Amino acid sequence: MRDLGSGVPRWIVVVAMVGAAFVLLPLVAIVLRVDWADFGALVTSESSVAALGLSLRTSSLATALCIVFGVPLALVLARTRFPGQRLLRSLVLLPLVLPPVVGGIALLYTFGRLGLLGPALADAGIDIAFSTTAVVLAQTFVALPFLVLSLEGAIRTTGSRYEAVAATLGARPTTVFRTVTLPLLAPAVVSGAILSFARALGEFGATLTFAGSLQGVTRTLPLEIYLQRETDPDAAVALSLVLVVVAVLVVGVAGAQGSIRRGRTVAGVVR
Incomplete structure (x- = not known):
């Protein structure tokens, strides 16, 4: 040919x-x-709306946690050197390849009543397992590596010359981070957050194992689809299409953010 x-x-x-x-x-x-004649009724049933609303709320909270913990973690991995750094990076990225149900079991034996932190949390009156909080933690666990991985690469590509200039002018490290580092990395943070949101929205295994499936409390949209598959296949297909549409929109926005970031990088090189 x-x-x-x-x-x-x-x-x-x-x-x-x-x-x-x-x-x-x-x-x-x-x-x-898809049964298009009944599509509206299938995706607007009480259980479907509750599952979709819960998924959007918990995925948004999980994405916020990914940003709070992922940005500092990516900076530490990209800008510092310390013993065991490679091992730490491997462990942080482990949920990318770990079966989600294994992650759910790990979370259960960490935050559950009989887990590593369970007794201390119980003494404080905090019960995490099989609650909405458990859903958020499960989604954060599987989504955090997506933000760390994408942001760490962006940090290494951007370099630290602008931070170095700000430091020589007398700016404190926190000021440099707030006024220089974050604005430079904002497109990468947004792109990584979008990917984390998409991963959190589609999370199933860890959520089912750690949080269970209680309608309105822990039953997210993927869990609702799984249950509907046995009792109402048409509803399962309709809800699956809803998730596909959301995923396409998320990937499209992430791709647009990536294009903008690449354009700014090229413009900076030209200058």
């Missing part, structure tokens, strides 16, 4: 199209399977 104008061999394009079809055909199948 001859190469295309871009220099890519045609056989690579054919293989790429097969790979794209492998991803796209299941999404097309969902669209074709």
